[in-house]
Amino acid sequence: MKNQLVECVPNFSEGRDLDKVEKIMDCFRGKAGVKLLDYSSDKDHNRSVITLVGEPEAIKIVVVEAMGVAKDLIDLTKHDGQHPRMGATDVVPFIPISNIDMEGCVALAKEVAALAYKEHGIPSFLYEGAASAPHRNNLSKVRKGQFEKMAEKVKDPQWAPDFGDTIHPTAGITAIGAREFLVAYNVILGTDNLDVAKKIGKMVRNSGGGFSKVKAMGIAMEERNLVQVSMNLTDYKVTPLYQVFEYIKMEAKRYGVPVVGSELIGLAPMAALIGSAEYYLGIEAFSMDQILEKRMLE
Amino acid sequence: MKNQLVECVPNFSEGRDLDKVEKIMDCFRGKAGVKLLDYSSDKDHNRSVITLVGEPEAIKIVVVEAMGVAKDLIDLTKHDGQHPRMGATDVVPFIPISNIDMEGCVALAKEVAALAYKEHGIPSFLYEGAASAPHRNNLSKVRKGQFEKMAEKVKDPQWAPDFGDTIHPTAGITAIGAREFLVAYNVILGTDNLDVAKKIGKMVRNSGGGFSKVKAMGIAMEERNLVQVSMNLTDYKVTPLYQVFEYIKMEAKRYGVPVVGSELIGLAPMAALIGSAEYYLGIEAFSMDQILEKRMLE
Numbered sequence: 125m126k127n128q129l130v131e132c133v134p135n136f137s138e139g140r141d142l143d144k145v146e147k148i149m150d151c152f153r154g155k156a157g158v159k160l161l162d163y164s165s166d167k168d169h170n171r172s173v174i175t176l177v178g179e180p181e182a183i184k185i186v187v188v189e190a191m192g193v194a195k196d197l198i199d200l201t202k203h204d205g206q207h208p209r210m211g212a213t214d215v216v217p218f219i220p221i222s223n224i225d226m227e228g229c230v231a232l233a234k235e236v237a238a239l240a241y242k243e244h245g246i247p248s249f250l251y252e253g254a255a256s257a258p259h260r261n262n263l264s265k266v267r268k269g270q271f272e273k274m275a276e277k278v279k280d281p282q283w284a285p286d287f288g289d290t291i292h293p294t295a296g297i298t299a300i301g302a303r304e305f306l307v308a309y310n311v312i313l314g315t316d317n318l319d320v321a322k323k324i325g326k327m328v329r330n331s332g333g334g335f336s337k338v339k340a341m342g343i344a345m346e347e348r349n350l351v352q353v354s355m356n357l358t359d360y361k362v363t364p365l366y367q368v369f370e371y372i373k374m375e376a377k378r379y380g381v382p383v384v385g386s387e388l389i390g391l392a393p394m395a396a397l398i399g400s401a402e403y404y405l406g407i408e409a410f411s412m413d414q415i416l417e418k419r420m421l422e
Numbered sequence: 423m424k425n426q427l428v429e430c431v432p433n434f435s436e437g438r439d440l441d442k443v444e445k446i447m448d449c450f451r452g453k454a455g456v457k458l459l460d461y462s463s464d465k466d467h468n469r470s471v472i473t474l475v476g477e478p479e480a481i482k483i484v485v486v487e488a489m490g491v492a493k494d495l496i497d498l499t500k501h502d503g504q505h506p507r508m509g510a511t512d513v514v515p516f517i518p519i520s521n522i523d524m525e526g527c528v529a530l531a532k533e534v535a536a537l538a539y540k541e542h543g544i545p546s547f548l549y550e551g552a553a554s555a556p557h558r559n560n561l562s563k564v565r566k567g568q569f570e571k572m573a574e575k576v577k578d579p580q581w582a583p584d585f586g587d588t589i590h591p592t593a594g595i596t597a598i599g600a601r602e603f604l605v606a607y608n609v610i611l612g613t614d615n616l617d618v619a620k621k622i623g624k625m626v627r628n629s630g631g632g633f634s635k636v637k638a639m640g641i642a643m644e645e646r647n648l649v650q651v652s653m654n655l656t657d658y659k660v661t662p663l664y665q666v667f668e669y670i671k672m673e674a675k676r677y678g679v680p681v682v683g684s685e686l687i688g689l690a691p692m693a694a695l696i697g698s699a700e701y702y703l704g705i706e707a708f709s710m711d712q713i714l715e716k717r718m719l720e
């Protein structure tokens with residue numbers, strides 16, 4: 125199928141030595157079929173997060189190349205930072221954007237994992253959509269023990285790498301997977317009572333009996349004297365923005381608290397917002413093919 | 423500025439001889455920087471409408487080329503059809519999509535008009551955003567008298583062509599202009615009383631004291647036993663979908679009539695819908711740069 129687009133958000137375990145970060149970034153710049161959407165390096169986390177969009181084949185080549193560069197530049201035996209990590213290239217998720225589904229992204233993740241091992245000797249775990257067993261879905265479980273305990277952990281057959289037999293001595297092991305686009309969306313409550321936000325956060329999230337594709341917690345917005353339900357919508361096609369917005373409005377009423385607004389953090393696919401317009405305006409027989417920009421990207 | 427995108431919707435006065443239509447279409451196919459989004463030929467109207475999106479320079483070249491082909495193939499002295507027309511290429515509107523404003527589209531319209539005259543001897547009126555005088559804004563006023571009376575009309579100094587002195591003997595004269603994207607949006611009422619739709623249509627539209635950028639009328643949806651307020655939003659940035667939707671809901675209440683839904687007809691830019699999601703969800707500090715597809719098109 126032509127004009128497939130995937131997003132890829134590789135995380136590298138270097139956020140302080142910007143010369144090294146630049147050398148990794150160079151793998152993504154000026155490459156046909158690859159668009160560098162965003163990148164940020166965090167000194168405390170000692171980690172850089174890159175956001176790419178592009179054609180699967182082109183993305184595959186540049187990501188494997190960058191993993192090789194990161195392997196040569198980053199030595200995890202000397203790495204410290206606040207963010208958990210187990211590899212020079214720590215995580216590589218693939219996200220379907222257009223004309224490709226989860227299955228296509230799983231195939232892409234496996235190809236990248238195979239190539240990274242073949243070309244650079246980098247072992248990997250497949251995770252989330254690409255996981256080879258249910259207990260390996262969750263990234264934080266996969267990464268538990270971090271680089272320092274990983275050589276031991278992979279001896280357990282439950283945690284044998286999907287590619288490779290043991291970890292790389294300096295570059296560790298990478299989690300490579302496929303997931304849906306994650307929308308960071310917060311609903312703001314007209315109160316300074318953090319308890320209310322926490323209670324609603326608990327109700328709305330999967331682990332509290334709420335929506336299966338929502339992670340949520342209550343947090344304070346100190347400078348505004350308000351609180352918010354801060355969420356990750358892990359599949360906006362299953363649980364769209366308007367559903368959590370209306371649900372939180374409904375539950376906030378129980379505490380006599382109004383919803384005063386919301387926040388979209390970072391990027392979102394247009395369909396995540398257009399779906400909510402379609403709902404509120406009650407547009408009948410709507411198709412995303414009616415959106416000019418969708419047609420332009422085909 | 424790079425990555426400018428304009429839409430262009432040229433209308434050609436041929437909708438029956440599909441060999442001729444194909445020859446015109448060939449000007450738009452497989453051209454770098456030009457995307458053919460849609461086309462339709464109507465036998466009754468004897469007219470074909472083409473929707474293109476692309477880079478201004480690329481669009482300019484293919485449109486002037488197609489105007490030359492249409493001039494050679496279409497003889498208006500032998501043309502009949504239900505739709506008013508005055509030229510082989512009848513109308514050429516340019517619409518700003520991204521990284522270009524109305525002023526940029528006006529400049530583009532003038533360049534195309536100048537080139538069409540220089541290369542093919544096709545005269546033109548500039549209209550709407552590009553009009554050289556206020557009385558020449560409105561396309562139906564410009565086209566009044568149609569091809570048959572146009573040779574006489576252009577002798578009036580008020581209607582002197584902007585390019586050329588008289589009309590082309592067989593290809594007539596073309597209206598070339600710039601306008602905002604026109605969103606066709608209908609709001610459906612839960613009644614079969616056409617009077618209610620007509621009254622609300624009158625209130626919502628500019629000519630009835632309503633929104634300056636809205637054209638509206640009440641029409642029956644016979645097969646569903648409902649009525650609707652059928653609208654053209656001539657500048658969705660000034661009057662967004664949610665405003666007319668909520669306004670119609672409010673006024674329908676006066677008649678005890680509910681709004682049961684709405685329809686989006688044809689294409690719309692993503693911003694037209696995302697703006698309404700932003701309103702209903704109360705998203706604070708939202709920017710279109712948060713939309714993945716916008717970044718991908720940059």
